[in-house]
Amino acid sequence: MEHLITIEELRQLGRPISQQIDDEKLLSYIYETERLSIKPVLGDELFARVLKAAAEWEQGKIEEDMKKLLDGGEYTDCNGQYHIFSGLRMAMSYFVYAQYVMDGDFQLTRAGVVMKNSDYSSHVSSKERSDCYNNALAAAQGFLNETMGYVRFAFPDCYRQRRGNAGSPHNAITVKKIG
Numbered sequence: 001m002e003h004l005i006t007i008e009e010l011r012q013l014g015r016p017i018s019q020q021i022d023d024e025k026l027l028s029y030i031y032e033t034e035r036l037s038i039k040p041v042l043g044d045e046l047f048a049r050v051l052k053a054a055a056e057w058e059q060g061k062i063e064e065d066m067k068k069l070l071d072g073g074e075y076t077d078c079n080g081q082y083h084i085f086s087g088l089r090m091a092m093s094y095f096v097y098a099q100y101v102m103d104g105d106f107q108l109t110r111a112g113v114v115m116k117n118s119d120y121s122s123h124v125s126s127k128e129r130s131d132c133y134n135n136a137l138a139a140a141q142g143f144l145n146e147t148m149g150y151v152r153f154a155f156p157d158c159y160r161q162r163r164g165n166a167g168s169p170h171n172a173i174t175v176k177k178i179g
Contacts, residue, residue, distance in 0.1 A: 002055040003030050004038065004070065005089045005096075014093030015136065017100065026096065033095040038088065041144060042151065046158040050088065065154045069147065077153050085146040094140030101133045 007026055011017050017026070039047040053066035068075070072087030152159045 002051060003027070004034055004051060004054045005030060005092045009089055010093050010096055013090050014139075015097045017097065021100070026100070029096045029099040030092070032099060033092050037095050037140070037144070038092065041148060043158060046151070046155055049158075069150060069154065072147070073150075075150060075153055077149075083146075083149060083153075085150050086143045088144075088147055091140050091143035091147055094136050094143060098133050098136035098140060101129060101136060 005013075007023050007030075010026060010030065011019070034047075034051075042050065050066060050069060053062050054070060056062050062070075068087070070088050072085050072090060074082065074084045076082050148159075
């Protein structure tokens with residue numbers, strides 16, 4: 001299955017991730033991030049187009065707008081304002097990092113869920129882990145928000161379609177008519 005980011009790119013972008021971390025675990029976090037953090041924001045149509053573009057990356061058959069969406073860049077919007085953004089892959093690297101921080105050293109065994117220990121390391125407290133997670137998540141959301149500015153500019157039809165179907169952004173009831 002193709003993903004928006006590879007394990008190697010994940011390790012190069014964003015915060016450092018050790019080479020000793022299991023690739024299968026990172027792939028599961030990449031999948032979760034794509035489906036739960038990226039796809040709902042982009043919408044199914046644009047997400048599918050970006051996923052296809054990421055698969056074509058190796059052959060060099062990628063459109064410039066898609067390349068920029070994935071890797072970031074700069075653009076001048078319709079109002080003449082200049083913008084720089086980091087792209088979807090950078091946002092994803094921070095989302096995956098945050099996910100790993102929250103449950104990276106837990107292992108499911110036949111005896112239940114355990115935390116791996118070592119003589120040469122110590123575990124952080126729940127508060128420190130939560131603070132690190134929240135910090136990485138805030139960075140990820142910031143990178144995603146600036147990337148959505150580019151989506152509004154470069155893919156306006158997908159953005160308008162997505163915003164029209166998105167419903168209430170705060171998951172609350174919206175009163176349309178009183179009386």
